[in-house]
Amino acid sequence: MDLITKKSSSTHTNSDPVAFSSSSSPTSKNSFTVSSTSALSCANMYPSFNSRSLSSKNLTASKFQPKIVKGDGGYVLEDVPHFTDYISADDDLRTYPNPLQDNPAYAVVKQYFVDVDDTVAQQTVQTRTSERGIHFRRAGPREKVYFESDEVHACIVTCGGLCPGLNTVIREIVCGLYHMYGATRILGIEGGYRGFYARNTVPLTPKVVNDIHKRGGTILGTSRGGHDTSKIVDSIQDRGINQVYIIGGDGTQKGASVIYEEIKRRGLKVAVVGIPKTIDNDIAIIDRSFGFDTAVEEAQRAINAAHVESESIENGVGLVKLMGRHSGFIAMYATLASRDVDCCLIPESPFYLEGPGGLFEYMEKRLKENGHMVIVIAEGAGQEMLTESMRSMDQQDASGNKLLQDVGLWISQRIKDHFKRRHKMVINLKYIDPTYMIRAVPSNASDNVYCTLLAQSAVHGAMAGYTGFIVGPVNGRHAYIPFYRVTEKQNNVVITDRMWARLLSSTHQPSFSSLNDIVEEKEDEKQEPATTTKNNLPNGLQNGGYLKFNPISLNRIV
Numbered sequence: 001m002d003l004i005t006k007k008s009s010s011t012h013t014n015s016d017p018v019a020f021s022s023s024s025s026p027t028s029k030n031s032f033t034v035s036s037t038s039a040l041s042c043a044n045m046y047p048s049f050n051s052r053s054l055s056s057k058n059l060t061a062s063k064f065q066p067k068i069v070k071g072d073g074g075y076v077l078e079d080v081p082h083f084t085d086y087i088s089a090d091d092d093l094r095t096y097p098n099p100l101q102d103n104p105a106y107a108v109v110k111q112y113f114v115d116v117d118d119t120v121a122q123q124t125v126q127t128r129t130s131e132r133g134i135h136f137r138r139a140g141p142r143e144k145v146y147f148e149s150d151e152v153h154a155c156i157v158t159c160g161g162l163c164p165g166l167n168t169v170i171r172e173i174v175c176g177l178y179h180m181y182g183a184t185r186i187l188g189i190e191g192g193y194r195g196f197y198a199r200n201t202v203p204l205t206p207k208v209v210n211d212i213h214k215r216g217g218t219i220l221g222t223s224r225g226g227h228d229t230s231k232i233v234d235s236i237q238d239r240g241i242n243q244v245y246i247i248g249g250d251g252t253q254k255g256a257s258v259i260y261e262e263i264k265r266r267g268l269k270v271a272v273v274g275i276p277k278t279i280d281n282d283i284a285i286i287d288r289s290f291g292f293d294t295a296v297e298e299a300q301r302a303i304n305a306a307h308v309e310s311e312s313i314e315n316g317v318g319l320v321k322l323m324g325r326h327s328g329f330i331a332m333y334a335t336l337a338s339r340d341v342d343c344c345l346i347p348e349s350p351f352y353l354e355g356p357g358g359l360f361e362y363m364e365k366r367l368k369e370n371g372h373m374v375i376v377i378a379e380g381a382g383q384e385m386l387t388e389s390m391r392s393m394d395q396q397d398a399s400g401n402k403l404l405q406d407v408g409l410w411i412s413q414r415i416k417d418h419f420k421r422r423h424k425m426v427i428n429l430k431y432i433d434p435t436y437m438i439r440a441v442p443s444n445a446s447d448n449v450y451c452t453l454l455a456q457s458a459v460h461g462a463m464a465g466y467t468g469f470i471v472g473p474v475n476g477r478h479a480y481i482p483f484y485r486v487t488e489k490q491n492n493v494v495i496t497d498r499m500w501a502r503l504l505s506s507t508h509q510p511s512f513s514s515l516n517d518i519v520e521e522k523e524d525e526k527q528e529p530a531t532t533t534k535n536n537l538p539n540g541l542q543n544g545g546y547l548k549f550n551p552i553s554l555n556r557i558v
């Protein structure tokens with residue numbers, strides 16, 4: 001195991017440009033200035049640290065040190081950490097030629113290696129006077145690597161909920177390490193984070209993973225909760241692991257960020273790489289998450305069934321619940337794709353049932369003119385109404401995520417009651433909850449290709465000595481993104497964007513809000529202190545048109 005002494009904090013903090021000008025530095029030769037928003041050096045961060053006694057409660061993900069590089073024309077590179085940031089070149093931090101240069105498959109590829117200056121722009125729509133704006137380091141193989149093939153000892157872990165494509169990512173990390181870099185020591189950690197210290201490990205080879213992309217789920221198993229930073233890093237250190245691939249969602253990447261900080265604090269040459277997984281597509285910055293495409297496609301089957309059921313019977317209503325705790329992307333895209341959906345309800349767009357402009361009024365109209373209708377509802381939609389009416393407690397899962405009530409059952413009952421009470425009318429409502437069926441399928445062709453790119457980019461980054469990052473596409477180009485950029489806020493449907501407008505104009509459903517409401521809410525948010533959060537999200541512009549919900553005002557009309 002490589003235990004390499006940290007650079008002295010007094011001479012090489014992240015704010016010290018010297019750290020980026022050594023011969024082994026991966027960063028540009030250009031005259032960029034490098035800064036850190038925190039003056040704390042790594043050694044100062046945990047003054048009285050006892051590696052065996054701390055848990056994740058003590059080590060919080062908020063202690064990151066952004067690595068910002070500024071250049072001409074308002075150019076900003078939000079860079080990711082590298083071994084050279086905290087391990088001295090004197091301490092045996094050697095580089096080696098990338099073995100890919102001798103690989104016949106890649107030898108003919110023109111410009112196969114990524115230039116050290118290549119970055120990916122976050123904003124691609126520009127005006128004449130725009131500044132160059134935020135960029136991320138471009139993913140891909142580098143000419144020099146920081147590991148010899150037989151030195152690599154990698155591990156892979158999957159955490160959080162299932163998602164189509166998990167097995168494909170596992171497979172392609174294993175095959176990428178084997179076939180591109182000749183690295184053969186790879187361990188699967190079973191059962192999520194707690195598997196590092198409480199479960200078995202399984203050796204992974206191309207033979208073991210050969211067929212796994214055809215199966216749903218994860219061959220490694222997964223779990224929620226159980227993140228104990230010091231136990232996990234102890235296990236990494238004790239096993240001599242030097243590349244850690246962590247596949248998981250927002251919670252997992254928060255955990256990965258803390259693991260990286262602790263590894264850096266101990267001065268270990270261990271690359272920590274996150275591969276973002278979320279069926280809800282709720283991870284910020286990246287274009288989309290793997291498995292999302294498959295989920296939208298699979299949701300069509302449930303929507304089709306709801307449509308067939310509803311149109312076959314008088315006053316038929318097909319109701320489909322789809323996943324989406326805080327973000328309604330699956331519901332929105334499945335609705336747009338299907339064209340059979342008359343109403344789509346998502347957490348970002350609060351709705352109400354009774355009164356003018358409400359759901360019941362729209363349903364009455366739609367049933368009158370069409371005789372049947374299909375409603376898609378994301379699991380996180382209308383939760384505030386349920387909580388009010390069911391007087392439920394705030395329950396959480398093992399990871400601390402809020403446990404949701406079944407909005408599908410609740411709204412089914414409300415719809416039936418309404419039509420019986422108000423119209424003495426029996427409606428035939430069929431409620432379909434395909435959520436776990438959607439999550440458990442293998443990934444489709446497009447997600448399989450995407451998972452391959454993610455896995456290979458992750459392997460290239462770790463081999464090149466980068467650490468403390470997640471990999472993902474930004475405007476179609478794969479990039480290395482610092483953890484904090486994807487854990488500080490969630491990706492939500494912005495209901496003032498064109499996509500939601502497209503949906504409203506395709507379904508003809510009410511918007512449940514007027515433009516004035518949205519403008520007023522945005523004004524309110526601006527006046528609130530920056531620390532105010534909803535679902536741990538910062539308020540304000542990041543949430544765009546995310547409407548705040550006021551259960552008291554809605555009670556009047558519910």
Ligand SMILES: Nc1ncnc2c1ncn2[C@@H]1O[C@H](COP(=O)(O)OP(=O)(O)O)[C@@H](O)[C@H]1O
Binds near residue numbers: 277
């Ligand atoms: N803030 C956090 N700090 C450290 N670990 C976390 C944090 N939030 C979640 N985790 C861990 O990440 C893992 C997965 O989190 P979870 O929220 O269940 O799923 P997901 O990563 O898919 O969002 C769990 O093992 C959980 O303990």
Ligand SMILES: O=P(O)(O)OC[C@H]1O[C@](O)(COP(=O)(O)O)[C@@H](O)[C@@H]1O
Binds near residue numbers: 161279
């Ligand atoms: O029942 P479980 O396994 O806790 O999962 C339910 C949750 O998992 C998800 O599918 C995705 O959650 P994560 O990506 O955060 O793990 C949510 O849409 C859903 O609310």
Ligand SMILES: [Mg+2]
Binds near residue numbers: 250
């Ligand atoms: Mg999550």
